[in-house]
Amino acid sequence: MDTSKQQLATFAGGCFWCMVSPFEELPGIIRVVSGYTAGHVENPTYDLVCQGNTGHTEAIQITYDPDVFPYAKLLDIYWQQVDPTDALGQFADRGDSYRPAIFYHTEEQRKLAEESKRALQESGRFDKPIVVTIEPAAPFYEAEDYHQDYHKTHPFRYKMYRRGSGRDSFIEQHWKMNKNEDELRARLNPLQYAVTQHDKTEPPFQNEFWDHKEEGIYVDIVSGEPLFSSLDKYDSGCGWPSFTKPLSKASVKEKSDTTLFMLRTEVRSKEADSHLGHVFDDGPKDRGGMRYCINSAALRFIPVSQLEEEGYGEYRSLFV
Numbered sequence: 001m002d003t004s005k006q007q008l009a010t011f012a013g014g015c016f017w018c019m020v021s022p023f024e025e026l027p028g029i030i031r032v033v034s035g036y037t038a039g040h041v042e043n044p045t046y047d048l049v050c051q052g053n054t055g056h057t058e059a060i061q062i063t064y065d066p067d068v069f070p071y072a073k074l075l076d077i078y079w080q081q082v083d084p085t086d087a088l089g090q091f092a093d094r095g096d097s098y099r100p101a102i103f104y105h106t107e108e109q110r111k112l113a114e115e116s117k118r119a120l121q122e123s124g125r126f127d128k129p130i131v132v133t134i135e136p137a138a139p140f141y142e143a144e145d146y147h148q149d150y151h152k153t154h155p156f157r158y159k160m161y162r163r164g165s166g167r168d169s170f171i172e173q174h175w176k177m178n179k180n181e182d183e184l185r186a187r188l189n190p191l192q193y194a195v196t197q198h199d200k201t202e203p204p205f206q207n208e209f210w211d212h213k214e215e216g217i218y219v220d221i222v223s224g225e226p227l228f229s230s231l232d233k234y235d236s237g238c239g240w241p242s243f244t245k246p247l248s249k250a251s252v253k254e255k256s257d258t259t260l261f262m263l264r265t266e267v268r269s270k271e272a273d274s275h276l277g278h279v280f281d282d283g284p285k286d287r288g289g290m291r292y293c294i295n296s297a298a299l300r301f302i303p304v305s306q307l308e309e310e311g312y313g314e315y316r317s318l319f320v
Contacts (some may be wrong), residue, residue, distance in 0.1 A: 004274045005065055005066070005072075006030060006063055006064065006065060006091065007063075007064060007065075007066050007071070007105065008059070008061055008062065008063060008064075008137070009058070009062040009064060009071060009104075009105070009109070009187040009246070010037060010059055010061045010062070010100040010102075010103035010105065010137050010140060011059060011060055011073050011078050011101075011102055011103070012037070012057045012058060012059040012060075012099060012100055012102075012103070013060075013078065013081050013082040013090060013100050014058070014082065014089065014090025014091060014093050014098045014100065014157040014165075014167070015058060015090070015098065015161075015165070015228060016035070016058040016059060016060050016147065016213070017034070017147065017151065017158060017161070017162075018036035018151075018162050018165070018167055019034075019059075019060045019149040020032050020034060020060055020149065020150075020151060021023075021249060021250050022077055022080075022081050022186060022248075022250040023060070023074070023077060023149050025063055025247070025248040025249065025250070026069055026248060026314070027068050027069055027314050027315055027317050027318055028064050028065040028066075028067070028068025028314060028317060029062060029063075029064050029069060029070030030063040030064060030065065030278075031062070031063040032060055032148075033060065033063075033142050033143075033148065034058070034060055034061050034142070034143045034147045034148055035059060035060070035061060035142045035143045036049050036054070036056035036057065036058060036059065036097075036100070036140070036141045037056060037057055037059045037103060037137070037138050037139065037140045037141070037142050037195050038056060038057050038059075038103065038135065039054040039055035039057070040053065040055045041055070041056070041223075042056065042139075042141075043141055044056050044141060046144055046147065047156075048142060049097050049166060050095065050097065050185070052095060052096065056094070056097060056141075057096065057098075057099055058097055058098060058100060058143075059095055059101070059103065059140070059237060060132075061140050062064055063075065063296060065166075067169070068314055069314045070314075071108070071112055072116065072199055073148075073160065073314065075100070075102070075112060075113060075116040076115075076116070077319070078102065079116065079120055080172065080175045081167075081171065081173060081284050082100045083100070083130070083170055084100060084117075084126065084130045084131065084132045085126050085128035085129065085130065085131060086100070086131070087099060087100070087131040087132075087133075090167070091165040091166045091170065092164065092165040092166055093165065096209040098211065099132075099133075099192070100132045101132060101133045101134070101135055101136070102117075102132060102134045103135050103136065103137040103138065104134060104136060104137060104228050105137045107242075110131030110134060110136075111112040112289075113134045114134055115119075117130055117132065117134065124272075125174060126174070127314075130297060134222075134237075135261050154215045154242070158289045172273075175271065176272075176273055177221070177222070177223050177271050177272045177273070178273065179272070184197065188221065189262070189297075190298045192221055192297045192298070194221050194296040195275060195278075195295045195298050196220075196221060196272070196274035196275055196297070196298050197255075197274075197275070198275075199259075199266075199275040199293060200275075201277075202240075202295050202296060202297050203239075204235050204238060204239025204240055205237075205238075205239035207227055207240065207241075207295065207296035207297065208216055208296040208297075208299075209241040209299060209301065210239055210240050210241055210296060211235070212230075212233075212241070212301065213230070214230065214303055215230045215231075215304045215319055216230055216299070216301055216302050216303050216304050216306075217228075217230070217247065217301075217307070217312060217315050217318075218228050218230075218241070218294075218300070218302075219299065219300050219301075219302060219312070220269045220271070220272050220274050220276075220298065220300070220301055221274070221297070221298055221300045222269070222272040222274045222298075223269065223271045223272035223274070224311075225251055225269055225270065225271045225295075226245060226247050226248075226251060226312060226315065227246055227251055227252065227269060227276070228241075228243045228246055228247060228292070228299070229247055229297065229315070231318060231319070232244045232245050232246075232247075232282075233282065234287075236283070236291055236293070238291075238293055239279065240247055240293050240294060240295065240296070241290050241293075241294045241295075241299070242283070242292065242294070243291075243292040244283050244284060244287040244288055244290055244291070244292070244295065245288060245290060245292065246292065247315070250270065251269065251270050252267050252268065252269060252270060252276065253267075253268050253269075254266065254267055254268075255268060257278065264278050264296050265279050265280075265290060266278055267279050267294070269298075272303065274298055275295075275298065276292075276294050276295065276298045276299075277292065277293045277294040277295050277298070279291065279292045279293070279294060279301065304316065304319045
């Protein structure tokens with residue numbers, strides 16, 4: 001890759017543990033690092049920052065290719081991770097070190113950030129002022145190794161912390177798709193509606209994508225949010241489309257399912273809350289060991305040749 005095209009984006013949204021995963025698996029994202037910025041002490045430590053004497057804010061710094069994933073789309077994701085009306089911290093974490101902020105590296109980033117902030121305020125999604133500050137980027141210091149990729153190195157503690165902080169419930173409340181039942185019934189066929197809205201399961205081997213081999217991505221039939229790639233699809237023999245992983249773990253959510261007198265893990269889409277299927281740990285061991293068993297009726301396929309015109313151009317880089 002031509003490193004001369006790489007750019008930096010720096011965002012603060014409370015605890016930096018929770019800000020990494022929404023960005024890290026997206027196409028064009030090269031690196032996401034947790035750290036400290038906008039303070040007045042060189043090389044701060046976590047303990048010093050927590051004491052509130054350095055002026056630093058917990059933040060993440062993203063190295064990305066803007067030709068693949070533009071800054072405007074990074075901003076869209078950023079807003080959906082924070083409470084933009086709270087300047088005094090984020091969720092359970094209070095104080096200046098947890099304040100939300102966008103740190104711009106170029107004049108173009110500043111303009112885009114201000115435009116997106118203004119658009120969010122005018123959207124009426126929040127009934128309070130949007131108070132996230134937009135500031136010039138300051139020296140960024142990487143946090144200790146212990147804090148890097150915390151969601152991977154301490155998954156159980158991370159999930160418990162994130163759930164207990166109130167972040168997930170806030171995001172679901174404010175960013176979940178507002179669905180019109182009449183519109184959905186008119187747009188979806190009966191099987192698509194039953195699967196996505198009432199958690200039904202389509203017949204195996206008698207569905208659209210179980211044996212589909214064309215290159216492209218699969219999106220939520222309800223919302224259009226990107227979910228899976230043909231690159232991660234494989235023949236599991238179960239009769240439903242099977243994938244080793246989603247395009248991004250942040251695009252799906254998992255819930256315990258005790259129906260049918262068994263304990264399973266249900267998979268739902270993040271934005272539309274569509275029922276997609278279930279995930280099992282009997283997938284290919286050399287590809288992570290997971291099997292995302294998904295209903296075709298919950299999916300719409302976008303072939304590689306149509307990614308740009310359908311608005312998914314950033315995923316084209318996966319197929320070169």
